[in-house]
Amino acid sequence: MTYNNPLENTADLPDYGAIRPVHVVPAVTEELARCRRQLAELLAQPSPTFATLVEPVEAMHHRLARLFAPVSHLNAVANNEELRTAYNVCLPLLAEYHAEVGQNDALYRGYEAIEKLEGPRLDAQRQRVLAYALREFRLAGVHLPPAEKARYRALMQELATLQSRFEENVLDATQAFLRPVRDEAELDGLPAHVIARGRETAASRGEGGHTLPLDYPTYAAVMNHAHSGALRRDFYEAWYTRASDQGPSAGRFDNGTTMAQILAARHEAARLLGYPSYADLSLATKMAPDAPAVIAFLDELAGRYLPGARAEYAELEAYAGHALEPWDVAYYSERLRTERFNVSEERLRPWFPLPRVLHGMFEVARRLYGLTVSERPAVSTWHPDVRYFAVLGADGHEIGGFYGDFFARDNKRGGAWMAEVSTRLRVSGVSALPIANLVCNFTPPSPGEPAELRHSDVVTLFHEFGHTLHHLLTEIDYPSLAGINGVPWDAVELPSQLMEEWAWRPEVLPLLSAHVSSGEPLPAEELERLLRSRTFHAGLAAVRQLEFALFDFRLHAEYDPARGPRVAEVLDAVRARVSVLTPPPFNRFAHSFSHVFAGGYAAGYYSYKWAEVLAADAFAAFEEAGVFDAGTAGRFLTSILARGGECDQMEAFVRFRGRRPEVRALLRKDGLAA
Ligand SMILES: [Zn+2]
Incomplete structure (x- = not known):
């Protein structure tokens, strides 16, 4: 099949190299019209069933999400003015559509009728799909009388505007603060890149000397490293009074x-x-x-x-x-x-070249879950540094894949995250494999050299790989509950924080580390210091x-x-x-x-701490049985990873651990006696 608009091809991997901003609005508008038409047709059926209503809706929304995924992804990692404009045109269109579906009475009644008629005969997975969808309808206000329905939608609109204003005020207040450095001695202790940034900021304003901005890297460097108490005090005050009635821009952006x-x-x-x-x-x-x-x-x-x-x-x-x-x-x-x-993240960098770290991380995935991860060349991407990895399951079949976009660059959002390109789907007539984006912002390598990571970067990579495995190893056929979908917010960081633990293990570090020049693994005494500093x-x-x-x-x-x-x-x-x-x-x-x-x-x-308790306790099971114990890994896979939002998370945890979560393991990890 040929497509005039590359976004419309949702069957294959996105053709990133061919996607242009001009494709975005027509593709999304056309797809939303198609969804509305199809929904009307589905609702016109005399007596819909799970197979004739729920499955087609799942497939239809899978296609919509898959079509928009490369757009929001490019907006985050290869942003430009034209794309941002197109993206911002689409957001309210999509929000309006989803609100409309959420409050659609006929659709809600259709799902309710199916639950009543077919519910007891459906398998557990299908029952959960129905229960989850019905809850989502209720949380969108479907059951409210018309006036309250409208009020609820108005409140959602209002909240979207207010929350965006809150963020804008924080951003404006952050950018409004500049701290000129009158006395060069105030720069003592600061890393060279922060001083350089101060010089550039002053020069860009036609001034000499140094002017420090309030972006996070500068703020953190000042608080951690500046010998000057006066400089630290100014930054502390500016940071903790942003968008308020206090501090250097008091009242100007007050939230x-x-x-x-x-x-x-x-x-x-x-x-x-x-x-x-x-x-x-x-x-x-x-x-x-x-x-x-x-x-x-x-x-x-x-x-x-x-x-x-x-x-x-x-x-x-x-x-x-x-x-x-x-x-x-x-x-x-x-x-x-x-x-x-006596640890320095910078000093350890040469032991963690990215190719070695990836090799070790994939080896951990092989030992735990029998996966084979291999790079596939010649996949269309958005930047020459981006690589695509295919993932084969224990039986040798391809279960999915992911793009790795590892380095910081211009027009790319900061931080690290996993995002869905495609969610696993398997309903009558249509299927799709899970595909993910794994995005980090590591320091890019010098030309011709491998990138050298800090150990904290390695931990970040493992964290995002944990989310990626959650997405890829799902065995759920319905996108609304596959992978991380439908997983409660306070449980979704369990697989990711759990995966971090392997980046700290003495058994694993030799797999992950090899000095760029000598090939030697990280020396035992460096490893020892690194591990001891963890609970500081x-x-x-x-x-x-x-x-x-x-x-x-x-x-x-x-x-x-x-x-x-x-x-x-x-x-x-x-x-x-x-x-x-x-x-x-x-x-x-x-x-x-x-x-x-x-x-x-x-x-x-609170979700951060909640999931941290789960992750530490789950890892304790691996410590008890051996960090590569296949039985424990298999139990984690079948109880939690593979089941996504399909299961009750507490029941799933109990199935894996044999009991409810306890805080003991987290306290131990943090160096506290239980
Ligand atoms: Zn996370």
Whole structure:
């Protein structure tokens, strides 16, 4: 078959080399029209069944997602003005379509009728597909009377705008801050690339000397390395007052009102759907059973970590020789770490050339799950550095594949992530294999040399490979529950955080490391230092995450329209319980807490810790049986990895572990006695 528009070919791998911005809007518009036509036809059937309604809807939405996946991916990794414009035209079109489907009464009633008539005769997988879809309808407000339905949709629109404004304010406030360096001595301790950036920033403004911006790498470098306390203090103040009524741009981008509006809209939406609070609505799609369970979980961890965190802090003050200001903590912590463990991420780089790391990581996948990962040349990609890997299962059949885009470059979003290109599909007449994008932002190599990774990069790579395996090893036939789809937010980081553990194992490091010139594996004493430094200040790091999680959760759970947002009040109460250091009165951390106010972590920030407990406990099973134990790996595969969103996550965990999760393994990993 030939296509005028390469996006329309959803049967093969995307032809990235042929996709142009001009293809985007016509392909998406045409596909949405096709979906609407097909939906109308499906609903016109006299008595639809699972096979004649649910399966075609799954296949239809698989095609829509597959068609748009390369577009959103290119927007993230090969961005340009024209593509961004086309992408932004499509987003509201897609949102409108999905809202329309979510509130489609006839479709909802069709699914309900199928559940009633066929439900008991369907296998477990199909029953879960129905149950999941029905829940999604209810969470989109399908059952509401017309006026409330409209109000719910209006609230969703309003929230989209408010959350985007919150993010814009944070971005604008970040960019508004520039710190000229009057005295060169203030640069002492900073890495060369930060100083160079300061020089470039000054030059771009037609000034001499150095001007430091507030981007994250600069901020982190100043807090960790700048000897000048005055410089650190300025950066701390600027960072923690962004988009607020305090600090260098006080009142200019203030998120105070936006936060109040976001909390009010979320609460109203939750009440419309019949939930007492937004926290309860958030938990409707999560593994954690209810609000008291989340609070109890976080409280228990706080109790476990606080003594250690207090001791770490006291030791740090003793090391510094004076009481610490908030802008001193990271600086002295970094110095103490370097002194105590004599580890340097930069020094270890030559032992981790990317080809060797990939080889070792694929070897781990072979030993655990019998997979063969091999590069396939001549696949059309978006950049010459990008590589495609085909994955064969234990029986030698191709189960899927993934693109590896490893290096930082211009017009590519920062960070690391796994994204779906295609989800596994197997319904009457149509099938597709799972395909993923694995994206990182490692320092690119010099021409002709292999890239050399830091060990923390290796850990990141394993993390994203864990998500990739979750996506590829699925045995679910329906895209709505295959791979990571339908997996609760607080369980989805289990396979990824679990995979990280192999990057720390003495059994695995010789597979992963080979010095670029000598080929020698990482020396035992370097390995020893690296492993020992892993738990350094784990208590302080944990109580900080617990503070964020408790604040986020209580803010949404305790919201009362009559009393308003009470952001400062809730934060103070949480800090009184779990914080080791008291921030200065001008600190407005919440005003730039984008995860919760602009992103998907609202009343769900606890998910990080929740999944960390699962991952540590799951890995303990491997430690007990041997890190390459085939039986344990097989059990993890069949209980959790292969089943995606098809299973109850707690039941799946119990099937794998033989009992419910316990926090002991995480505490042990963080160097705390259980
Ligand atoms: Zn992740």
